Amino acid sequence: MTHVFNRQTFDEVMMPNYAPSAVIPVRGEGSHLWDQDGRNYIDFAGGIAVNALGHCHPELVKVLTDQAKTLWHLSNVWTNEPALKLAQQLCQLTFADKVYFANSGAEANEAALKAARHWAVETFSADKHEIIAFNNAFHGRTLFTVSTGGQPKYSQGFGPTPGGITHLPYNDIDALDTRISHHTCAVIMEPIQGEAGIIPADHDFVRRARELCDENNALLIFDEIQTGVGRTGELYAYQKLGVTPDILTTAKALGGGFPIGAMLCNDQVASVMGIGTHGSTYGGNPLACSVASKVLDLVNDQKLLDGVRERHLLFMDNLDELNERCHLFHQIRGEGLLIGCELRDRWKGLARDLLVKAQEVGVMVLIAGPNVVRMAPSLIIPPEDIDEGLKRFGIAMAQFREEHSEESDA
Numbered sequence: 001m002t003h004v005f006n007r008q009t010f011d012e013v014m015m016p017n018y019a020p021s022a023v024i025p026v027r028g029e030g031s032h033l034w035d036q037d038g039r040n041y042i043d044f045a046g047g048i049a050v051n052a053l054g055h056c057h058p059e060l061v062k063v064l065t066d067q068a069k070t071l072w073h074l075s076n077v078w079t080n081e082p083a084l085k086l087a088q089q090l091c092q093l094t095f096a097d098k099v100y101f102a103n104s105g106a107e108a109n110e111a112a113l114k115a116a117r118h119w120a121v122e123t124f125s126a127d128k129h130e131i132i133a134f135n136n137a138f139h140g141r142t143l144f145t146v147s148t149g150g151q152p153k154y155s156q157g158f159g160p161t162p163g164g165i166t167h168l169p170y171n172d173i174d175a176l177d178t179r180i181s182h183h184t185c186a187v188i189m190e191p192i193q194g195e196a197g198i199i200p201a202d203h204d205f206v207r208r209a210r211e212l213c214d215e216n217n218a219l220l221i222f223d224e225i226q227t228g229v230g231r232t233g234e235l236y237a238y239q240k241l242g243v244t245p246d247i248l249t250t251a252k253a254l255g256g257g258f259p260i261g262a263m264l265c266n267d268q269v270a271s272v273m274g275i276g277t278h279g280s281t282y283g284g285n286p287l288a289c290s291v292a293s294k295v296l297d298l299v300n301d302q303k304l305l306d307g308v309r310e311r312h313l314l315f316m317d318n319l320d321e322l323n324e325r326c327h328l329f330h331q332i333r334g335e336g337l338l339i340g341c342e343l344r345d346r347w348k349g350l351a352r353d354l355l356v357k358a359q360e361v362g363v364m365v366l367i368a369g370p371n372v373v374r375m376a377p378s379l380i381i382p383p384e385d386i387d388e389g390l391k392r393f394g395i396a397m398a399q400f401r402e403e404h405s406e407e408s409d410a
Ligand SMILES: Cc1ncc(COP(=O)(O)O)c(C=O)c1O
Pocket: 048, 104, 105, 106, 107, 109, 138, 139, 140, 141, 190, 194, 195, 223, 224, 225, 226, 251, 252
């Protein structure tokens, strides 16, 4: 069947900075998607860890449509009830004293990095401006956040980039111990590096980072844009680590698919961010905040969070079993419903091929770097959808193995 809009339309009218699949999904329900030709897919991608409650969750649809009939937008010249309610929830559920609303993860991190710099300048001096970040980290695509991220490919060719940023090896206590000083204003890290390939932080590393920040009057920033809002089986990953940051950024799953980001911080940080220091026209938009408020209500539920851990075991057991048959993966790791399957050396660089194979047999997965297939499905994906999706993924694994048998024999 021909369609008015197709993949070719993308090439004609969209900036070529993405390489979307030829498949164009047109409808979603729970953990299922359907494309323009009515083909069904099980969704293990979850909009890159965004659709925490699946597609078109009836309670989110209701809250969004109710809000759409009431009030869409005001700007920050006036505050609004949904924003106040959501900020109050976030403060009650986390360490935060204050909240700043943005529209995306990168913007939440941009706010965090600016606030950290401003806090150091206002509280100490202008030469306390060093930001310590980690190799392979990902913090977004604004110029400050690509420069803070630890993957040079994202900032190369966009210089001059902001200075005063140091990158260290992740999980390396000695490197952090050696580098951090009274010139450091903040250390920023992901509790699990997502885009780098689902790499969890060692608990000792995080604990020591907190101590070193305290000793050097530096702020600790957790980027929980991928790990937050139930993804790991806790509302936020820091709650399990037992280490409290000064700033936490959250986005993605917070809106369940409606764009929103937030920077959560303690009073010491908030106190320097006076009138006019930062802002956003859309930040705190009533539509986004009313949806996010409902997402938090639904996710902050012990039964749902326990269900994430149960589903984790279901994924891990089944993936281990599939891997025993195909021997594709060197390691299957992750927490909750953020799972990475790292290809063995002989298939290095071929994760995208496996993603394409999976889509062909009706299951959507993601990659995290060239060697890791990533799964970040809905937190409430029904167990029967996990079974069916993994059955399809097993077929894709066998086909991939068959197709790349030459590499494996080499
Ligand atoms: C850990 C982390 N931080 C920041 C971002 C950027 O978020 P956004 O794409 O909403 O700007 C991402 C997105 O993948 C992320 O995974």
